[in-house]
Amino acid sequence: MENQHYETVIIGAGMAGLAAGIRLALAGREVIILERHNASGGLNSFYSQEGRKFDVGLHAMTNYVPKGTKGTPLTKLLRQLRIPYDALDLCPQNGSRIHFPGCQLRFNNDFAFFESEVAHAFPREIDGFRALAEEVRTLDAFNLGAIPSSARQAVQRHISDPLLEDMLFCPVMYYGSAQEHDMDYGQFAIMFRSLFFEGFARPLDGVRVIIKLLQDKYRSLGGVRKMKCGIRRIHTKDGKATALELDSGATITADKIISTAGAVETARLCTDQPEDAAAENIGQLSFTETITVLDRQPAEFGWEDTIIFFNTAERFRYARVEDALVDPTSGVICFPNNYQYGEGRQLDEGFLRVTAMANHDQWCALSEEDYLEQKAYWYDALQKVTLGLLPEARLDLDTHRIASDMFTPRTVRKYTGHLNGAIYGAPHKIKDGRTHLDNLYLAGTDQGFLGIVGAMLSGISMANLHVLQG
Ligand SMILES: Cc1cc2nc3c(=O)[nH]c(=O)nc-3n(C[C@H](O)[C@H](O)[C@H](O)COP(=O)(O)OP(=O)(O)OC[C@H]3O[C@@H](n4cnc5c(N)ncnc54)[C@H](O)[C@@H]3O)c2cc1C
Structure with missing residues (x-):
């Protein structure tokens, strides 16, 4: 690969x-994707253990709309990538819920149902909730030049009950906030729409369906992809990137570079930046x-929900875990079986996935022996919390478990290179994708659109803006 341009x-x-x-290859441009690992998908990937395939990432594909719906992120994305809707094999969720002490709100892919749940549980707040929903529906959330503003303040203008406020923030933050405690209102609106106005779906075979589709499409257009090919340095001169130095020591050159490695991570690759550049913008949240x-x-135990966003504490706290390896007081429970896969279609085995916030530094400081011991401890602790929220709470899960696994912030760091194992990247997003270098741009997590659909939309919009129109 030496001296290629x-x-x-x-x-x-x-x-x-x-x-x-794909976007660039569709336009006939000469493009190469360089990936440090040997598998595509990044945060959203899959692996096999003893012949069994595990998804990492995909609980639910957000932004689900039925085939033929016009003008939504999913349909725009498919049109831009020239991928037919049916190829995604999207199967809608059964239904999900937000579970807080003494209160539950159920929702599915029909917003009117969620609205009726809010009206029932919070009769005094329903007018405010409707006003908030209308504001969120019409907000210009994709404006790349918008100045960030507080979502908490925006929600409090309409909602006065802190319980309802927290119940709305819990799923929205878990599925898309890189910021602790609060988030940008535009980002809140994007996530609120993708969860509640649109909805959840999943292909029967999970995230590999989406990855394979993207890979095959890219390959069919003649796009070049090089795996096990990490970028070690980006050489710079006079405010421009001049060459990419690979882990192997080889260099290649490019007119333009789009980096999906993260804002701080990308800055630190550049030879004109200090090793500790942009430290204030490193994400603090890991899982x-x-x-x-x-x-x-799961349905045989009476577990019919698709996703449960839970909080067991008095107030919902979305922040870095300070004094423990894991904060089990809130999290996300997911049953990948509980989608409407259609007659005769179902996963062969039952799956239960539980996500909670975790402290990156503490997990990474453990010796190998302690790491395994702590994984076992927290695995048990999270199963206990989960069972407490489900019917059949006294079930002996051990007798029904045929396999298990657990990933920690250490795993996220290893497989994605994200500093702090921060799944949602930097708290300050760079919406126009520009960096301190003229020909280096950001896409993906740190450009600001989160989740699977968000990341794909980000890749498309940055390729359009900076390469095709630039
Ligand atoms: C546990 C978990 C659950 C999730 N659940 C959902 C969900 O249910 N629904 C949903 O929509 N989203 C979910 N997400 C979020 C979603 O996975 C991400 O938002 C999305 O995949 C981000 O994509 P990306 O391309 O921006 O970044 P990444 O996936 O981080 O991709 C960046 C890629 O760059 C590579 N890279 C980094 N540095 C270098 C380098 N120097 N040289 C070469 N390559 C490099 C990395 O190896 C990686 O492959 C979840 C994520 C996790 C971890």
Whole structure:
């Protein structure tokens, strides 16, 4: 690969990088995607253990709309990538809920149902909730030049009950906030729409369906992808990136570079930046996730929900875990079986996944022996919390478990390179994708659109803006 030159180099073969690559390849541009690992998908990937495939990432594809719906992020995305709707095999959720002490709100892919749940549980807040929903519906949330503003303040203008406020923030933050305690109102609106106005769906075979589609499309257009090919440095001169130095020591050059490695991570690759550049913008939020494989379908235990966003404390706290490895007081429970896969279609085994916030530094400081011990401890602790929220709470899960696994912030860091294992990246997003270098742009998580659909849209919009129109 020595001394090769490309019109555009994309760093990272996650959802954003693959989507950007397809967009450029569709326009007949010369593009190469360079990925440090040997698998595509980035944060959203899958792996096999003893012949069993585990998804990492995909609980639910947000932004679901039925086929033929016009003008939504999902349909725009498919049109831009020239991918037919049916290829995604999207199967809608059964239904999900937000579970707080003494209060539950159920929702599905029909917003009117969620609205009726809010009206029932919070009769005095329903007018405010409707006003908030209307504001969120019409907000110009995709404005790349918008100045960030507080979502908490915006919600409090309409909602006065802190319980309802927290119940709305819990799913929205868990599925898309890189910021602690509060988030940008535009980002809140994007997530609120994608969860509640649109909804959740999943392909029967999980995230690999989406990754394979993107890879195949990119390849069919002649796009070049190089795996096990990390970028070690970005050489710079006079405010421009001049060359990319690979982990192997080889260099390549490019007119333009789109990086999906993260804002701070990308800055630190550049030779004109100090090693500790942009330290104030490193994400603080990381997560752990347990996966339990069951000997039967969750529905056989009466577990019919698709996703449960839970909080067991008096107030919902979305912030870095300070004094423990895991904060089990809130999290997300997901049953990938509980989608409407259609007659005769279902996963062969039952799956239960539990996500909670975790402290990156503490997990990374453990010795190998302690790491395994703590994983076992927290696995059990999270299963206990989960069972407490489900029917059949006294069930002995051990007798029905046929396999399990758990990832921690250490795993996220290893597989994505995200500093602090920050799944949602930097708290301050760079919406126009520009960096301190003229020909280096950001896409994906740190450009600001989160989740699978968000990351793909980000890749598309940055490729359009900076390469095709630039
Ligand atoms: C546990 C978990 C659950 C999630 N659940 C959902 C969900 O249910 N629904 C949803 O929509 N989203 C979910 N997400 C979020 C979603 O996975 C991400 O928002 C999305 O995948 C981000 O894509 P990206 O392309 O921006 O970044 P990434 O996936 O981080 O991709 C960046 C890529 O760049 C590569 N890279 C980094 N540095 C270098 C370098 N120097 N050289 C070469 N390559 C490099 C990395 O290896 C990686 O492959 C979840 C994430 C996690 C971890």
